[in-house]
Amino acid sequence: MYELFFEEFNKKVPLTAEEQEQIKHYLTPKKLRRKQYLLQEGDVCKFIAFVEKGALRAYSVDENFTENIIQFALEGWTISDLYSFLTGEPAVYNIDALEDSELVLISKSAHEEMLQTIPKYETYTRLNITGAYLAMQRRITTIISSTAEERYQDFINLYPHIAQRVPQHMIASYIGLTPETLSRIRKKLSSGR
């Protein structure tokens, strides 16, 4: 139920058995079925979700009802609308399950209490946010300075495991292409091999 969560936690900040037990009491185990929402736009995001099993995505919907995916989360990853979680403002993203999933949720109150009482949780949070910031910088750089083909190649090289589990139109959305453009790029790449 929490195996992967603590495996990842221990990679970043090693915990004693006692600390692990203390943290476990703050965690909420949650199963989500495919296509169910963890969060819908307009609600306040009350959780940070860690994926033990399955796959989720976060996306916004524009005025033409087009879904724009900003993040995927597979096993070992964390997903949330962090702005809404931290400020209490309504979420601008939807988060739903792409597969039947098992999650470990950390509520706002649990998060704040652990930050106050468990120094290693604060370190873990800092490392997570630093990692997310670096990933976001890299993603912005790719989007503003790479060609469509480079963006796709970059995605496949960085996240080969996501490419195998997620439909092509979602990958197109994530890298800011139309499905038709992505299809052309894929055709070109496969004929060039």
Added chain:
Amino acid sequence: MITKQTITIVGASGSTGTAISSSLLRGNYRLLLCGSDLAEVQKVVDAVKRHIAAAEVEALDCTLDACWEADIIVLAVPFAEVQEVADRIREVVNQKVVISLASPQDNAHDAPATGVVAELQKLLPYAKAVRVSANPFTGSKPAEAFIAGDDAEALQTVSELVSTAGYRPVVAGAGTTDASATEGKV
């Protein structure tokens, strides 16, 4: 709330299950119903769906899985059975709101002296225990439902749920003194 919440009702067979399910389906909830006899629980699902065709309600034979999926858990079982249910679901209800509908008045022989919430909290130390007792005898319309518990956020969640079900929520204070909730001393 826009995001649909999942509520698991343990002990959902019979007229009690039908009544609770029908009233909760007025809100933005998806219901998972569990009971000792799955065929009986399925009858409740069928009855509810006859009235509300689009209702998201499902019978599950595994209480552990149903509570794992749930955001909120309702224990519609007599207090004598709460311990057995608590033993089964303990590992999946951490930080979740768990509501007991057990009434010491109705089950005087097995009612704990310290109060249902305090006992439930002891059995599920990392859940947010709340007790709800409806009092249809106050003459007030809508009828009042007394809510007892120690966690402010959980009391707020349950107040909203009780309002959806058509009752007027009356928060009766901390769970450790929830005898007052039974007696309507608020």
